Amino acid sequence: MRIGFGYDVHRLVAGRPLILGGETIPHDRGLDGHSDADALLHAVTDAVLGAAGLGDIGAHFPDTDDAWKDADSTKLLETAMEAVREAGYEIGNVDATVVLERPKLRPHIDEMRAGMARALGCLQEDVSVKATTNEGMGFVGVEDGAAVYAVALLVAGN
Ligand code: MG
Numbered sequence: 001m002r003i004g005f006g007y008d009v010h011r012l013v014a015g016r017p018l019i020l021g022g023e024t025i026p027h028d029r030g031l032d033g034h035s036d037a038d039a040l041l042h043a044v045t046d047a048v049l050g051a052a053g054l055g056d057i058g059a060h061f062p063d064t065d066d067a068w069k070d071a072d073s074t075k076l077l078e079t080a081m082e083a084v085r086e087a088g089y090e091i092g093n094v095d096a097t098v099v100l101e102r103p104k105l106r107p108h109i110d111e112m113r114a115g116m117a118r119a120l121g122c123l124q125e126d127v128s129v130k131a132t133t134n135e136g137m138g139f140v141g142v143e144d145g146a147a148v149y150a151v152a153l154l155v156a157g158n
Helices: 039-052 073-086 106-120
Strands: 002-013 018-020 023-025 089-099 127-132 145-156
Touching (some): 018 039, 039 073, 039 089, 039 145, 073 089, 073 106, 089 106
Antiparallel strands (some): 018 023
16 A cells, blocks of 8 residues: 655636536636646645655646646546556545635535546545635635645555
């Protein structure tokens, strides 16, 4: 078994959709970035790449490469998982915490888990997504951005 950790943060801005865990969430602002800025999928991608010892998301999908402009981060996660499988591993489980002041994510969590499980090639019950606020403190608290922490456990594949 191998464990990996991922962290990502994106700025909240007007005029962008809020996309987290592959789901578009109704809100007056969204996350800014070169790709679709899905900080949850980016943190999970970094966690699985890290667990396999395959570097980080920036090495695989550089933001200087126009191929990844406005990219669907589900595709990035699927591509990272192909590399992880080639290295001989499958998902044991993934756990992530999204830190965002607004809106409430609870109504969207199960849809996120289902989509992430499809991209990861595992069961929905092996994907956990949790949400919390930052209690009004710091950059998340003043709604300048969102942060996501994720861990992934990989198991040797067949
Ligand atoms: Mg990112």
